[in-house]
Amino acid sequence: xxxxxDGVVAAMKTVFDPEIPADIYELGLIYKVDxxxxxxxxxxxxxxxxxxxxxxxxxxxxxxAVASVPGISGAKVNIVWDPPWDQSRMSDEAxxxx
Numbered sequence: 001x002x003x004x005x006d007g008v009v010a011a012m013k014t015v016f017d018p019e020i021p022a023d024i025y026e027l028g029l030i031y032k033v034d035x036x037x038x039x040x041x042x043x044x045x046x047x048x049x050x051x052x053x054x055x056x057x058x059x060x061x062x063x064x065a066v067a068s069v070p071g072i073s074g075a076k077v078n079i080v081w082d083p084p085w086d087q088s089r090m091s092d093e094a095x096x097x098x
Contacts, residue, residue: 004035004071011065015058022097024058028089031080035072 012025012033024030059077066075087095 001035004069005033007069008033008035008066008072011069012062015061015065017058020094020097022090022094024062026091026094028091028094029058029085030062 009025012030013023015024016022017024017027017029020027059079062077063075066072066077
């Protein structure tokens with residue numbers, strides 16, 4: 001399971017926010033990664049704000065990236081707004097690039 005989770009995280013790190021040169025994982029937009037017994041990936045994702053121009057396309061990009069991980073049979077992103085995203089969720093790397 002650890003190997004699958006690592007693969008899912010690596011896949012999410014290939015999805016970049018088009019406005020900030022950082023991936024969505026380092027930006028702290030992924031709140032939780034779950035892999036179900038049927039090896040479907042379920043992710044809790046938050047957009048940095050509701051008016052984000054990429055708010056509709058980024059979750060689909062995440063689902064596609066996660067679904068491409070060997071051993072994962074599908075992916076679903078659940079968008080959440082609580083707790084609200086703020087810059088404290090960003091990694092040091094993302095803060096440096098922002």
